[in-house]
Amino acid sequence: MAGSNRNGAPGDTPAHVPVLLDAVLETFLPLDGKHIMDGTFGAGGYSAALLAANGHVLAIDRDPDVLPFAEKLEAEFPHRFKFVSGEFGDLDKIAETAGPLDGVVLDIGLSSMQIEDHNRGFSFLRSGPLDMRMSATGITAAQLIADTSEKELGDILFGLGEERRSRAIASAIAVAKKTAPIKTTDDLVAIVEKVIRHRPDRHHPATRTFQALRIAVNGEIGQLVEALFAAERTLSSGGVLSVVSFHSIEDRIVKRFFKPVEPGSRHRPQMPIATQKSWARVASPVRASQKEIAINPRARSATLRSAIRGEAPARPTDTAGLGVPGAALKRLVA
Ligand SMILES: C[S@@+](CC[C@H](N)C(=O)[O-])C[C@H]1O[C@@H](n2cnc3c(N)ncnc32)[C@H](O)[C@@H]1O
Known part of the structure; x- marks a missing residue:
């Protein structure tokens, strides 16, 4: 039964394949x-x-x-x-x-x-608004970034994403925020990629940053x-x-x-x-x-x-x- 999909399920995106x-x-x-x-x-x-x-x-x-x-x-x-x-x-x-x-x-x-819908902003691989709310209520990831200090953002990236470069990424976000609001997944990916070089043999550098923000946004x-x-x-x-x-x-x-x-x-x-x-x-x-x-x-x-x-x-x-x-x-x- 594992891996079976509910074919013909509603919606355009392929239905989630249940795990385990x-x-x-x-x-x-x-x-x-x-x-x-x-x-x-x-x-x-x-x-x-x-x-x-x-x-x-x-x-x-x-x-x-x-x-x-x-x-x-x-x-x-x-x-x-x-x-x-x-x-x-x-x-x-x-x-x-x-x-x-x-x-x-x-x-x-x-x-x-959720991951594949670019309008939800969960994926660093899909261009879209930096939303990340599962319930479509509460503050978005873009608002969280806008309203959070560099120190607290660093704590979130470290604590909820186990991101080793948390302080450097938080600092790059703080610098970028001074010029323009960070509104899209692409904005955030570009900032993280300035701190951590993208290497095809490794996880995407924004993986942990996106995980941390998503966990924070959704409590x-x-x-x-x-x-x-x-x-x-x-x-x-x-x-x-x-x-x-x-x-x-x-x-x-x-x-x-x-x-x-x-x-x-x-x-x-x-x-x-x-x-x-x-x-x-x-x-x-x-x-x-x-x-x-x-x-x-x-x-x-x-x-x-x-x-x-x-x-x-x-x-x-x-x-x-x-x-x-x-x-x-x-x-x-x-
Ligand atoms: C991995 S999916 C579950 C897939 C499901 N087991 C299946 O076989 O289709 C996780 C789901 O949990 C929901 N979810 C996550 N946190 C939740 C919470 N705190 N309360 C209610 N639903 C939540 C998400 O919106 C998402 O639809």
Whole structure:
């Protein structure tokens, strides 16, 4: 099933090819009659597979462009599929409207529809406005750049993009801003390329800058932390949480959320001891096979982590010990 596309899906751009689909599905098996929340609906690849395996799905997405995909599934499965426009950070409140859940899945990258639409400004390879908003609300990346000091921009590029040349890029942006506003993807790429030479054998020099700005614009780290604790509150013992992430910052947060450090460890701040049993049977991380990567290169950086909800009461939302970058803590975590 992995790599299958929903041919004939609405829209002009090819529909998103779901990543690690078989592995994700497996975490919820047997699915018959179970109620799963798909917190990142996208083109509905996971939802469609969950429905095909006889599950009930409550789906969420913050991007209004996914509505035609959701309407298609609502028409096909009127009694087993429901879509809610919203943010997965609120998944417990959204779930309250639907009854108990047996599982939650999050696939927290961008969809290919978002990346490939040049009007959304997510890709350094496509000329367009420097927007980057998933939900078409809030401030754009262009506004963020305009309103943010050189120091804070450097912190964002370093903390959320792990960009080693963060200070030099922030300084080049500050200089460029004095002459003209940075409004397009091409404007930003040109500035980054003055700092880091483009070498065909390496990642594009603007990769990390675009990642950092996108995470900041969409408050992605805050959303992830909120969603993990919301899932812990919502799922009762035996419920499954499966999270697919696409870069090391998010993967680290998910890993530490599921497995808080043993008390006494000198390596990082500890979470309360009572948290140890919030999640039982934490599965080993799953990565895409070479075969899947060959079909779908976006699977290259994906990691699936899943666990089964234990007996312990839900913890209060707390970023301590999760490895949340300072830039995200300062701006984005409520
Ligand atoms: C990688 S795509 C999901 C693809 C989907 N699994 C599929 O098979 O088609 C991620 C989706 O999550 C949505 N998203 C990202 N952050 C979100 C958030 N905080 N709340 C709701 N949706 C979010 C994006 O708009 C995007 O459509």
